[in-house]
Amino acid sequence: MNNIQQDIELSFDDLVRACDNQSSWVLSLIAESVIPATQKPELERYTGYHMAIARRAWRIHRDFDASASATALILQLLDEVEDLRRRG
Known part of the structure; x- marks a missing residue:
């Protein structure tokens, strides 16, 4: 069995609903x-991943x-802080 997981695929409308x-x-x-x-x-x-970013941005x-x-x-800036924490 293949252990590689496929990411979900969303339309623009799906992203908007999120x-x-x-x-x-x-x-x-x-x-x-x-x-x-x-493209358009x-x-x-x-x-x-894009949906997670969009939802995080919407909450902000x-x-x-x-x-x-x-x-x-x-x-x-949040990404940079997280990166610095991982390094430290």
Whole structure:
């Protein structure tokens, strides 16, 4: 039996539902390069990892009323803190 697990594949609409049905929010995350898209966002396929990022970004936005650009910066800083903790 193969132990390699496949990541889930999500549509744009799936990603939007994960962010409280806020398509403009998801589009702003894509514009800020928080979530990558190589084609028109509505045609892109996303992974569970992208959904986790989108949901984390949505919680930051919701809890702190942060803009998409501020959320992108906060996520970057949180990633750096986590990286420093792993090194230390």
